[in-house]
Amino acid sequence: MERLKITALAGGVGAAKFLRGLIKTVPQEDVTIIGNVGDDLELYGLHICPDLDTVMYSLAGMVCRKRGWGLEDDTFNCLSMLSRYGLETWFKLGDKDLATHVYRTYLLKSGLRLSRVTSELCRRLGLRVKILPVTDNRLRTMIVTEEGTLSFQEYFVKKMCEPKVLEVFFDGADEAEPAPGVLESIMNADVIIICPSNPILSIQPILAVKGVREALQRSDKPVVAITPIIAGKAVKGPTVKIMRELGYAASALTVAEFYRDFLEIFVLDIRDRGLKSVIESLGLKVSLHDTLMRTPEDEIRLAKEVLNATLNPSNP
Secondary structure (H helix, E strand, O other): OOOOOOOOOOOOOOHHHHHHHHOOOOOHHEEEEOOOOOOOEEOOEEOOOOHHHHHHHHOOOOOOOOOOEOOOOOOOHHHHHHHHHHOOOOOOHHHHHHHHHHHHHHHHHHOHHHHHHHHHHHHHHHOOHHHEEEEEEEEEEEEEOOOOOEEEEHHHOOOOOOOEEEEEEEOOOOOEEEOOOOOHHHHHHOOOEEEEOOHHHHHHHHHOOOOOHHHHHOOOOOOEOOOOOOEEEEEOOOOOHHHHHHHOOOOHHHHHHHOOOOOOEEEEEEEHHHHHHHHOOOOEEEEEOOOOOOOOHHHHHHHHHHHHHHHOOOOO
């Protein structure tokens, strides 16, 4: 396969699995990942970036595969002691994971921006792929529920996605500037991939940052999105629940509609082949594949299939 400059927009677990297959298919140096920071939070005085870390740990071969997040074989002794001191410990931070947040916060307080700090963390973990936070500014996904307005992590972890969602908004989006290299990575890419992530909670925060959606619209290179919904169900997370509560049909078609203004190719799961013609009626090319990634081999297979579909759109 010819060398390609690939830019991917990514959330957490689903994106990480696909990207793990991607960097085993193409050289890491050819891949730039624009990561969601809407899930970020400050806890115990530390700056925590759950989506960036899930991608980073996964690509470094360190992630806990059973959970899909955190570090393999981590312990939780520090959290246990914090609980003894009377602090809330609903957000599960392992001991080795805490080291990442301590180092990140130390570097941020020394004056470095999040994009530079993320690059340093990746370098220390031996990664050659480039992971960029979509912005160095504060951006937070906020969930308006019947129980009040919650930060994403309060809704997702503390409340376990139970309250009914009334609205989602992105605090700070009006002021957030793209981090250095974000727009350039889109405009200079040969292929742009929207990973199989929650379209509302993972991808929309990225698109909400100034200039990102417009750069995707201006790109003259193929933009391909992989469905995160299979037969009306999300592989992981509250995607379907939130879509329904916000009044959207929970289907791959709705995801395609979210992205149609900049998308060229939509990767649809074979179990949803009945939606192919209606998605094509949106003006999109549709490529049918088994998008469920159960094994490392599935991750590599899907990455190869997506690249092939993108480079050969007449033969989906």
